[in-house]
Amino acid sequence: MGQPALKSGVLPRRQADRTAQSDARMLEAAVRLIVERGIERTTLKEVGELAGYSRGLAGYRFGSKGGLYSFVVKSIGEEWIRELTRVTEGKVGVEALTAATDAHYRFCVEAPDHVRAFYILWFESIGPGSEYKDVIAGIHRRRQRDVMEWIRMGIDGGRISPAVNAEKVARQFCAAIIGIVYQWLVNPGELPEIESMYSELKRTMQLLLPAP
Amino acid sequence: MGQPALKSGVLPRRQADRTAQSDARMLEAAVRLIVERGIERTTLKEVGELAGYSRGLAGYRFGSKGGLYSFVVKSIGEEWIRELTRVTEGKVGVEALTAATDAHYRFCVEAPDHVRAFYILWFESIGPGSEYKDVIAGIHRRRQRDVMEWIRMGIDGGRISPAVNAEKVARQFCAAIIGIVYQWLVNPGELPEIESMYSELKRTMQLLLPAP
DNA sequence: GATTACTTGTTTGCGACAAGCAAGTCGTTG
DNA sequence: CAACGACTTGCTTGTCGCAAACAAGTAATC
Structure with a gap:
């Protein structure tokens, strides 16, 4: 199941699922850190790591701290x-x-x-x-x-x-x-x-x- | 005029005046930078220099960025x-x-x-x-x-x-x-x-x- | 001579970005 | 339809610039 079927119309799923999941987890991590520590003291590093990824993912995905907050x-x-x-x-x-x-x-x-x-x-x-x-x-x-x-x-x-x-x-x-x-x-x-x-x-x- | 008179009761003036003046100038500088650049992008260095002093004075006087804002x-x-x-x-x-x-x-x-x-x-x-x-x-x-x-x-x-x-x-x-x-x-x-x-x-x- | 206003040097930590790696995707051909 | 190879994408690691914080210094004031 979930094999690379489909050639167009529907978007590929497996990679998209991964980003959807990491987005969701980083959203939760960011919310928690913002509420606990505030905007200033929240770092991209912590967001990535609290979400279960590397220190760099948040910065890579959203481009900047402001991008994450957007x-x-x-x-x-x-x-x-x-x-x-x-x-x-x-x-x-x-x-x-x-x-x-x-x-x-x-x-x-x-x-x-x-x-x-x-x-x-x-x-x-x-x-x-x-x-x-x-x-x-x-x-x-x-x-x-x-x-x-x-x-x-x-x-x-x-x-x-x-x-x-x-x-x-x-x-x-x-x-x-x-x-x-x-x-x-x-x-x-x-x-x-x-x-x-x-x-x-x-x-x-x-x-x-x-x-x- | 303004010689080191007085021995007590009234506070010494000349040094106190200096800090009062630098405080006032840094207040104006901070206000201007906050309005123009925002809190995040305002730096202690700029506040000190815009007020006409060294890059370090704001940090020295107020201890921290939060201290300045206080x-x-x-x-x-x-x-x-x-x-x-x-x-x-x-x-x-x-x-x-x-x-x-x-x-x-x-x-x-x-x-x-x-x-x-x-x-x-x-x-x-x-x-x-x-x-x-x-x-x-x-x-x-x-x-x-x-x-x-x-x-x-x-x-x-x-x-x-x-x-x-x-x-x-x-x-x-x-x-x-x-x-x-x-x-x-x-x-x-x-x-x-x-x-x-x-x-x-x-x-x-x-x-x-x-x-x- | 001691205190005070201010300056300069140094450390530390974060944001930003470039380079790299591995998993995933897709077109093509036998 | 299976298997190969070119390309894309998700994610990680290394590095640079810069600002906050603080310690140590200098010169004016007391």
């Missing part, structure tokens, strides 16, 4: 996007915002290491000269656009007053999420307080997005 | 605290929050480089293993405490309904500020949008802190 951000970002689209499917307006907010909180609880690493990289990407700045900026823009669309569709569906400024509220919502995530990163132990912040955010959104 | 955060943090106490003196409740919000926006406009460097360091301090994490955490706690006090004093003074949860609203306010600052750092050009976010925040606070 990969981490993309991977976990996609993970989140899948979850988000699943949860908000078919929903609009306040309902969609509420579902997204709840999913975000759940994501923090269920995969804390992945989410922590993701946002540690996120916040670190702010300064100039960060290789994965664009990746983060793209995710951020996409998030803001999605929220705006939900609000607009809520307005069009007659469930939200046309008087609200969708763009402004979307910006405010995204900023609030960032703020909450910051609090969570700084005080990982205070989960109940974080949950209450998510609740407050939902309440505030209901205030800001009244029925017509 | 100094930067403390210096600009104190700058802000002075401004904040000046602006909110004698005010309580929504009035104090409004004044603080306005001052924060003004600070971003008037000393953008200092504030940018400050918050770039702030966000970078989140991950583990950051030497100035405690400094930032302290500022953050103090900020939250101040806000809570303003709200409590507003309640005691009969200008805010006793039904509001001062702690929760304070947390929410600080999170919102963080979120707004994030947006500003990422999109420096969109100042009008940032200003509108500050306005929205003030409006939201008025909604959340109603009169009794």
